Amino acid sequence: MHKIEQLLSVFVNGASRYFLEATGESAETGAPYLLGPNEIGVVLLGPAAVIGISGGHRGCIIFTAEQIMAEALVRQMGEPVIDAQLCADMIGEVANTISGNAREVIGSDFMISVPVMLAGRLDPVLLPRGVDIFVIPVVWRGHNSHLAVCLEAAP
Amino acid sequence: MKLLIVDDSMIIRRSIERILTRTRFQEVRVAADGKRAVEEARAFRPDVVTMDITMPQLDGLSAVERIMLDHPETKILVISALGDRHTAVEAVKRGAEGFLLKPFTAEELLTAIEELFESE
Numbered sequence A: 001m002h003k004i005e006q007l008l009s010v011f012v013n014g015a016s017r018y019f020l021e022a023t024g025e026s027a028e029t030g031a032p033y034l035l036g037p038n039e040i041g042v043v044l045l046g047p048a049a050v051i052g053i054s055g056g057h058r059g060c061i062i063f064t065a066e067q068i069m070a071e072a073l074v075r076q077m078g079e080p081v082i083d084a085q086l087c088a089d090m091i092g093e094v095a096n097t098i099s100g101n102a103r104e105v106i107g108s109d110f111m112i113s114v115p116v117m118l119a120g121r122l123d124p125v126l127l128p129r130g131v132d133i134f135v136i137p138v139v140w141r142g143h144n145s146h147l148a149v150c151l152e153a154a155p
Numbered sequence B: 001m002k003l004l005i006v007d008d009s010m011i012i013r014r015s016i017e018r019i020l021t022r023t024r025f026q027e028v029r030v031a032a033d034g035k036r037a038v039e040e041a042r043a044f045r046p047d048v049v050t051m052d053i054t055m056p057q058l059d060g061l062s063a064v065e066r067i068m069l070d071h072p073e074t075k076i077l078v079i080s081a082l083g084d085r086h087t088a089v090e091a092v093k094r095g096a097e098g099f100l101l102k103p104f105t106a107e108e109l110l111t112a113i114e115e116l117f118e119s120e
Helices: A004-023 A067-076 A084-101 B010-020 B036-043 B060-070 B085-093 B106-118
Strands: A048-055 A058-067 A111-114 A114-117 A134-140 A143-153 B003-007 B027-032 B048-051 B075-080 B098-101
Touching: A004 A067, A004 A084, A004 A134, A004 A143, A058 A067, A058 B106, A067 A084, A067 A114, A084 A111, A084 A114, A084 B060, A111 A143, B003 B036, B003 B098, B010 B027, B010 B106, B027 B036, B036 B048, B036 B060, B048 B060, B060 B075, B060 B085, B075 B085, B075 B106, B085 B098, B098 B106
Parallel strands: B003 B027, B003 B048, B048 B075, B075 B098
Antiparallel strands: A048 A058, A048 A111, A048 A114, A058 A143, A134 A143
C-alpha cells in the first residue's frame, strides 16, 4: 500500500507530465498542502471534474482550472470555436488522464470512474468522510489550476 | 476505408477525427460509450476502431471483445489513459492490435495507426 507522500508524488509528477506531453509546454507544480476542514470552497477555480477512486484505494481526484486555462487547453487541441461544453469536457479529460496514468505506478487495482463534472460548487457528499484533502497547485502558461487528492487505503 | 472513433470525451473524438481524416479514412463515425460502439460496429462495419476504455454503459475492453466476436477482421487501436501494463496486455488478449497511452501527439497516433497495417 502506498503512503500519502508517495501518492502525492505520483500526482505531482503526473500533472507535470500531462502538460508537457499534451501541450509541449511544462507546467510548474507547487508543494501539496493540506486543506483545512472549512476550506473546500477554495479548491474550485472554474470548471471542475471529479474522478471517483475504488479498488485498493477509495476517495477521489479533482481537477479544476481557471476558465482561461480551460479555454487555452481547448484551443491547444485544435478547436476553432470555444464553448462551455468543450471546456468542461477538456477539464474532465485532464482529470481522467492524470488519474489513469497514475496506475502505471500505483497498479491496476487503482480503479477510476468516468469524470463527473461539477457545476459551480464542490458538494461535500462527493468526498469520503474523514479523509484529508491535499491540493497540488499547477500553473501552466501563467494560468492556475488545482489537482486535489483525497485518498485513503481501502479497508 | 472506414473508421469508428469511440471515446466518451467529445474533445478527444474530435481531435482523433481531425488527425485521421487527413490520412487513409474517407468515412468516419463516432460513439461515446462501449454499448453504442458495438451497435455502430455492427451497422457500419469499420476497418479500424479507436477505442477508449473508461466509458459509461459498457467499458472499452468489453466492447473490443464483442466487436471482435462479430467482426474479427476489424483492427482495433485502444487509446486509453490507463497506464498500467496489465491493461495493455488485457486489451491485446481481447483482440486489440495496438495500445496508445493518453495523452498522445498527432505523430504518435498516426504511427500507431500505420503500425496496425504493418502486420498485414
